[in-house]
Amino acid sequence: MQDIDTEIRDLIAAIIEKEPEKIGPETRFMEDLGVDSMMALEILAAIEKKYKIVIPEEKLPELATLSATVKIAREYLAGKKNEQS
Amino acid sequence: MIFKDKVAIVSGGSRGIGREIVLMLAANGADVIFTYLANKEAAEGLAREVEKLGRKACPAQLDSRDFNRSKELIEKTKQDFGRLDVLVNNAGITKDKALMMMAKEDWSSVIDTNLTGTFNLTRNAIVTFLKQKSGNIVNITSITGMIGMARQTNYAASKAGIIGFTKALAKEVASYNIRVNAVAPGFIDTDMVSGLKEEYRKSLAQNIPLGRFGKTAEVANAVKFLLGDESAFITGQVIVVDGGLSIR
Known part of the structure; x- marks a missing residue:
């Protein structure tokens, strides 16, 4: 099973139509990858x-x-788990 | 039942054109949340009429100028109904005066209610529409916003603003399967014009090529067309419902 970082990276790559390798942890979506508000x-x-x-x-x-x-996704995933338990 | 099981929000729904739009949506299968400013009794009466049509109705007191309350209304709608398909921005007020007599408050209250009110609900609904890649918005403007009427600089500016807003947003969200159109009524038999003197009404009607004031149902019919699939290739447009008054 993939970790969440890789899953989210692949998901973003598919949406913005770029190679996943081009998305580093600190690559800026808007400035470096041309992501607009609708893509976000x-x-x-x-x-x-x-x-x-x-x-x-x-x-x-x-x-x-x-x-x-990834940090935000983890935050809300944790919130969801807390709600369920 | 062209709007079967759709969920619609109509602002300014308790009277006049808004009321007719609420009934039209319910008669065609939609559940309707509608806002009203002050007349709770009229709103509750309308809710009962909608329920007689077999649909859910939810009157909500809202001052369109209030961004945060507008946001709460959208959130509550999504919670209670699980979705949102249609937004009709209809709430509007007039404070007609010659510009030389117009106080800043007369200007601000009309712009804030009519134009900013349209922004407030649309801004709070648009992310939902974008995410679900569907949605349909109709804004009620006025021929005053296209041809101008004396003593209505505030109202005309707000309604012209709504037309610009409609066109800009239509371009912005078209690729997300969201359509945004406007309906521009002329003189319609509503409370807004009932205050006019009979003689003045007659002289106004004489200037209308079709020779009469319009009915609220005739405006609702244009809204129905724009919200339905028959207008699937129409966005960013203004349908004028004025008996020919604005023909140039």
């Missing part, structure tokens, strides 16, 4: 769907790099 929303929606979590849209500006995105 697609990334958010795809993560929500994959992990069955809800990330508030206010978090959208924070999805600026892979490491930041």
Whole structure:
């Protein structure tokens, strides 16, 4: 099973149509990869769907790099687990 | 039942054109959340009428100028109904005066309610529409926003603003299967024009090529067309429902 970093990286790569290798942990989505606000929303929606979590849209500006995105996803996944237990 | 099981929000839904749009949506199968500013009794009466049509109705008190309350309404709708398909921005007020007599408050309240109110609900609904890659928005503007009417600089500016907003947003979200259109009524028999003197009404009607004021149902019919699949290739447009008044 892949770890969450790789899963999210691959998911983002598919949305922005770039090679996954081009997305380093600190590569800036907007400046370095040309991600626009609509693509950022697609990334958010795809993560929500994959992990069955809800990330508030206010978090959208924070999805600026892979490491930041993974951190947010982990945060809400943890919240979900806490709710279930 | 062209809107069967769809969920719609209509602002300013308790009276006039908004009320007619609420009934049209319910009659065609939609559950409707509609906002009202002050007239709770009228809103509850309408909710009962919608329920008679076999659909859910949810009146919500909302001052369109309030961004945070608009956000809460959208959130609550998604929670209660599980989805949102249609947004009709209809809430609007007039404060007609000659510009030389117009106070800053007359200007601000009309712009904030009509134009910023349209922003407030649409801004809070758009992410939902973008995520689900579907949605349909109709904004109620006015021929005043296209041809101007004396003593309505505030109202005309707000309605012209809504037309610009409609066109810009239509371009922005078209690739997400979201359509954004507007309906521009002329003189329609509503509370908004019922205050006019009978003689003045008659002289106004004489200037309308079809010779009469419009009915609220005639505006709702244009909204129905724009929200339905028959207009699937139409976005960013303004349908004028004015009996020919604005023909140039």
